[in-house]
Amino acid sequence: MFGSLDISTSGMIAQRERMASIAANIANRNTILDADGKVNPYRRRMVHFAPGDPKAGSSEGRAMGVHVAKIEIDQGEPNYEWDPSNPYAFKEGPRAGYVPTPNINSVVEQINAMEAARAYEANVVAAEATKTMMAQALRILG
Amino acid sequence: MSDPLGLIRNTGSTGGVNMPRSGVQQQINGPSFKDVLMDNLKEVNKLQQDASKAIEDGLTGNRSDIEGVVSAVQKADTAFRMLQSVRNKVIEAYDELKQVRV
């Protein structure tokens, strides 16, 4: 009876996990050091969705929902900022005087956040519509 | 004069009732009222059983469509009420018949 509710719930959970990674990106926009204190700028996290939701309770949810298949860490080059007075700047080499900073564009992340919020809301609306449809089916009983 | 519906030409019949000429047997064709009633009883019973099964299947998860369950239940209930109505009318008619003074 509740396969369609499972599908909407899996969509909500996936969007919330995506929102978590976007929030982490925005929060760590200026993080240069890693947990050990070494110079290792934060790398952008991206989530990859895939169809199907193995944790769903119904067979329709397992076949037609969505889940986060992978959280990928961006392996590209970090940004380099010119800041020779910074204690974490490179001392020698071709990038002497530059500080590696995370390659996160906060405008892009904010737009992604808005989109994730809208998608979450759309899933909530779909779940409400499913509930309404079931209640209307019961009205036949009279 | 013109007679498009053939109402004037039909001198042999009045209204809708064709009085049988004497000597000609009326053929009774089609099932009797009793047979029709018994058939409908069986059908209503079958619909009720279908509805019970649909409810139990819906509750145990064998069926995943609530629309089908609700529809089966409503069909069974409507058929039952129809039968109830017919029964009431038959009893009423019998009561009237009883009143006839012979």
Add this chain to the structure above:
Amino acid sequence: MMADLFSSGGMQALELTLQFAGQRQRLIQSNIANIDTPDYRPMDVSPAKFQKSLARAIAAREQLGGDQAGGPLLLNDSREIVQQADGSIRLNPQTASGNVLFHDRNNRDLERLMQGLAENTTTYRVAADLLRSRYDVLRTAISQRV
């Protein structure tokens, strides 16, 4: 004769489902209220298990002769759903649902809890409405007025 009146048309299964959903609602509400509580273990009873238990009870009654002749539905194969002497059921949640170890930042998905709430409410409503319509038919038959 009176007991047989209420054992046809799926009414027993509907009553059991109604009781199950009504009691499970409390468990779910407790889980939702405690979503931010550290060390809280979410208690739940699996509705899928209840459905299987109900299916087995219906099949067993079928063996004994079907709808009215088979007697009451007996749910006796689960520790979590205990049937009392008068046929009503009481829930006895034994297992914690989901993860056993969780950090304080919740692994419990609020969305799944709300979905459980919505499903339980809908199940309750479906069972209640169907039961009402069955009682309506009985009343129609008894009063002989359509």
